[in-house]
Amino acid sequence: MSKRLFVLVSLVIAASMLLAACGGAASGKTLKIVSDEPMTGSSLTQTQTIVNAEELRLAQANNQACGGKYTLSYEAWDDATAATGQWDGATETQNATKAAADKSVIAYLGTFNSGAAKLSIPILNQAGPLLMASPANTYPGLTHVAAGITAANEPGVYYPSGVRNYARVAATDDLQGPIDVNFMVSLGAKTLYILDDQQAYGKGVADSVAQAAKAAGINVLGEEGYDTKAPNYQALMTKISTIDNGNPPQMIFLGAVVDSNSSQILKDKVAIMGDNTKVKFMGPDGIFTQAFIDGAGATVAEGAYASTPGLAQKDLNAIGTKFYADYAAKYGPTNEPYAVLGYDLMNGLLYAIENVCKAGGDPSDRATVTKAFMNIKDFQGALGTWSIDANGDITLPYFKIGQAQGGKYVDYGTFSLKK
Amino acid sequence: MNKGLRLALNILIAVGVIYAILLIGPVASFDIPIIAGEIAKNPLQLVQYLIIGVANGAIFALIALGYTLVYGIIELINFAHGDVFMVGVFASLTVLSLTGTLNTTNPVHIILGLVLALILAIVICAVLNAAVERLAYRRLRNAPRLAPLISAIGMSFIIENIGLIWAGQSWLVPSFGTSGGAAQKNFPDLLGTMFTSLNLNQNLFTSSGIHLRITITGLIVIVLAGVFMLGLRFFIQSTTLGKAMRATAQNRDAAKMMGIDIDTVITATFLIGGGLAGAAGLMAGLYNNTAWWFMGFRAGLFAFTAAVLGGIGNIEGAMAGGFLIGIIASFSDGYLDARWTEGWVFAILVLILMFRPTGLFGEQVGEKA
Numbered sequence: 001m002s003k004r005l006f007v008l009v010s011l012v013i014a015a016s017m018l019l020a021a022c023g024g025a026a027s028g029k030t031l032k033i034v035s036d037e038p039m040t041g042s043s044l045t046q047t048q049t050i051v052n053a054e055e056l057r058l059a060q061a062n063n064q065a066c067g068g069k070y071t072l073s074y075e076a077w078d079d080a081t082a083a084t085g086q087w088d089g090a091t092e093t094q095n096a097t098k099a100a101a102d103k104s105v106i107a108y109l110g111t112f113n114s115g116a117a118k119l120s121i122p123i124l125n126q127a128g129p130l131l132m133a134s135p136a137n138t139y140p141g142l143t144h145v146a147a148g149i150t151a152a153n154e155p156g157v158y159y160p161s162g163v164r165n166y167a168r169v170a171a172t173d174d175l176q177g178p179i180d181v182n183f184m185v186s187l188g189a190k191t192l193y194i195l196d197d198q199q200a201y202g203k204g205v206a207d208s209v210a211q212a213a214k215a216a217g218i219n220v221l222g223e224e225g226y227d228t229k230a231p232n233y234q235a236l237m238t239k240i241s242t243i244d245n246g247n248p249p250q251m252i253f254l255g256a257v258v259d260s261n262s263s264q265i266l267k268d269k270v271a272i273m274g275d276n277t278k279v280k281f282m283g284p285d286g287i288f289t290q291a292f293i294d295g296a297g298a299t300v301a302e303g304a305y306a307s308t309p310g311l312a313q314k315d316l317n318a319i320g321t322k323f324y325a326d327y328a329a330k331y332g333p334t335n336e337p338y339a340v341l342g343y344d345l346m347n348g349l350l351y352a353i354e355n356v357c358k359a360g361g362d363p364s365d366r367a368t369v370t371k372a373f374m375n376i377k378d379f380q381g382a383l384g385t386w387s388i389d390a391n392g393d394i395t396l397p398y399f400k401i402g403q404a405q406g407g408k409y410v411d412y413g414t415f416s417l418k419k
Numbered sequence: 420m421n422k423g424l425r426l427a428l429n430i431l432i433a434v435g436v437i438y439a440i441l442l443i444g445p446v447a448s449f450d451i452p453i454i455a456g457e458i459a460k461n462p463l464q465l466v467q468y469l470i471i472g473v474a475n476g477a478i479f480a481l482i483a484l485g486y487t488l489v490y491g492i493i494e495l496i497n498f499a500h501g502d503v504f505m506v507g508v509f510a511s512l513t514v515l516s517l518t519g520t521l522n523t524t525n526p527v528h529i530i531l532g533l534v535l536a537l538i539l540a541i542v543i544c545a546v547l548n549a550a551v552e553r554l555a556y557r558r559l560r561n562a563p564r565l566a567p568l569i570s571a572i573g574m575s576f577i578i579e580n581i582g583l584i585w586a587g588q589s590w591l592v593p594s595f596g597t598s599g600g601a602a603q604k605n606f607p608d609l610l611g612t613m614f615t616s617l618n619l620n621q622n623l624f625t626s627s628g629i630h631l632r633i634t635i636t637g638l639i640v641i642v643l644a645g646v647f648m649l650g651l652r653f654f655i656q657s658t659t660l661g662k663a664m665r666a667t668a669q670n671r672d673a674a675k676m677m678g679i680d681i682d683t684v685i686t687a688t689f690l691i692g693g694g695l696a697g698a699a700g701l702m703a704g705l706y707n708n709t710a711w712w713f714m715g716f717r718a719g720l721f722a723f724t725a726a727v728l729g730g731i732g733n734i735e736g737a738m739a740g741g742f743l744i745g746i747i748a749s750f751s752d753g754y755l756d757a758r759w760t761e762g763w764v765f766a767i768l769v770l771i772l773m774f775r776p777t778g779l780f781g782e783q784v785g786e787k788a
Contacts, residue, residue: 040601041599042598042603045598045599045602082583085601086601225758227757229716230717230748230752230757230760231478231718232706233757234749235468235471235472235748236752238464238632238753239752239754242461263605264707289598290596294595294605295598295602295709296605297708
């Protein structure tokens with residue numbers, strides 16, 4: 001009896017292995033792309049538009065690549081938990097490990113937060129390497145050295161296999177700082193107070209701005225981290241209101257993400273120092289989102305500035321303009337700045353896969369796809385003509401600056417360090 | 420150990436702690452000469468920080484009362500209490516939205532809306548807190564101490580998630596917008612709107628030329644909190660139920676033998692604690708202008724700290740502890756570096772508990788075998 005059972009079980013196992021093998025052979029035709037971003041929490045207003053844009057680009061290609069030889073499947077993973085309301089290290093590591101183990105995955109599109117990327121790049125680096133491409137990470141240390149901002153062992157520490165497998169289409173904070181400072185100078189700011197949320201990203205941008213401001217001759221009256229869970233910041237704002245011999249600074253820069261109580265900072269600033277024409281207020285891409293304005297209220301937010309990688313609507317090329325029209329037709333109009341970055345990221349990936357096919361390569365091979373993406377040259381995308389440089393950074397150094405007007409961010413213009 | 424030796428040891432510890440503060444101080448920007456210079460240059464600012472601290476502290480104190488009442492009676496740290504406060508903020512914001520108060524400038528409408536919001540926030544939070552007790556704690560009343568504690572942490576998570584879902588319901592409150600439940604929501608400055616429409620200035624000192632910012636909202640928060648605290652004190656000291664509560668806190672079994680219905684007393688305690696948290700919710704909303712599903716965690720932590728600081732189970736202690744924490748946090752933000760504020764609050768807590776392990780006013784809990 002037990003012998004029979006054993007035979008039966010063996011047969012079942014053998015059959016299932018055979019089926020699995022067949023499935024494996026058939027899945028040579030299906031390439032899986034996963035996106036990994038916080039889909040729970042206030043970042044959702046930003047990340048949902050990225051996922052929508054990526055799906056839109058895939059739909060435009062009918063989910064096919066190389067003239068129909070391959071089917072592309074897409075899954076949007078979540079690296080946030082409801083308990084924290086933002087990305088979570090354990091979840092991020094788990095997602096990266098899951099992607100590394102699933103052989104059909106050829107590209108990992110993420111992360112949204114630079115801190116999360118620090119965890120997943122090394123895992124994926126040792127899995128093929130599997131291509132990781134981010135629409136949103138702006139922390140410089142992931143790809144290159146930036147004096148005064150990155151740590152001594154960066155970026156080498158993220159690439160244990162020695163091969164680069166990480167690229168991004170967002171310009172980095174070592175550019176964002178100087179661009180923001182140039183803009184503040186153009187607003188006539190001579191004194192500046194800098195606050196940060198004490199996180200890798202927020203403190204990184206704040207440091208970058210502080211460095212650039214000192215170089216530009218702006219008097220930095222103070223740099224201070226704040227407690228992101230305090231009920232309010234009235235005492236802090238009272239102190240800042242007399243910091244310059246009894247006068248407030250002309251400008252306040254906030255290095256933070258929207259989850260870091262940043263709308264409360266703006267509220268207390270406005271309550272104590274007046275509206276945003278009196279003491280001007282600026283923040284980085286972390287607060288360039290509708291959630292920031294909703295949290296602060298339209299009246300309080302009015303006139304606040306924020307910068308983010310990408311181009312202002314009026315500076316988009318035909319592809320970019322068409323993208324926003326297509327997006328509006330499918331999901332409703334958006335002015336979230338990351339949408340176009342998500343679109344062009346998928347755009348670049350499809351281009352890389354086509355290049356692999358043209359060269360006679362196998363797009364189900366991770367290393368080949370990684371190499372093809374890292375070698376993108378002069379690609380005509382929605383952001384303009386771009387390449388990926390040796391570090392994995394996009395060659396477009398553009399940031400757009402927006403201003404809150406009537407409860408929405410309105411594009412103010414596109415800025416870069418090149419004159 | 421004899422008395423002299425103990426005193427000597429205490430002095431030695433105190434010297435050690437003070438030395439450590441002076442040593443670490445400059446790192447945490449605790450630079451006495453600079454601070455003294457700032458105070459001398461602008462003494463009014465000291466008053467300003469004090470006022471901010473008192474207003475924030477009043478809200479901590481109201482929440483702290485809920486912790487201390489419950490702990491005094493059943494010796495349970497009700498971790499869900501901070502989250503009940505958060506529900507108070509959302510409940511009042513929802514009531515204000517449903518009554519159209521958020522979009523009006525009519526002073527009468529605003530006052531009526533606020534009064535209704537206050538009453539409903541109190542009722543909702545009182546019922547919620549009592550329901551939590553009935554569902555999660557009552558069956559565990561005679562279980563080992565850890566069981567209800569874990570149960571309380573669980574309830575805290577459940578209520579936080581209710582807040583998370585609530586904040587996503589923009590059909591209920593249109594001003595929540597489309598940014599999802601986890602984002603912070605704006606709680607409009609209704610009193611400011613009201614005073615503007617009456618052509619009055621929110622700030623009491625604007626016209627006098629004194630650089631002091633005392634808003635009517637802040638004043639109302641402080642006064643209202645004071646009224647609730649005095650009311651509670653009167654209730655505990657002078658009413659039959661209050662006396663029954665005190666008796667239950669002192670000795671539950673003896674109170675039962677005297678014919679006190681323990682379950683009723685405990686339910687009443689949770690109702691009162693929840694009601695105070697609800698009132699604190701509306702006040703915090705009006706004062707900070709923010710509603711956030713996670714705000715109960717920090718408020719709860721500080722309020723619990725306040726209760727311990729004042730002596731847990733002791734009502735005056737909880738009030739004093741709340742004000743003290745508000746003032747310490749405000750001074751740290753103002754004169755030191757905001758980065759270290761949390762650190763200072765807890766450093767001072769440790770220092771006080773080292774010398775007065777039962778808190779400033781002493782613990783008041785029952786003697787149980």
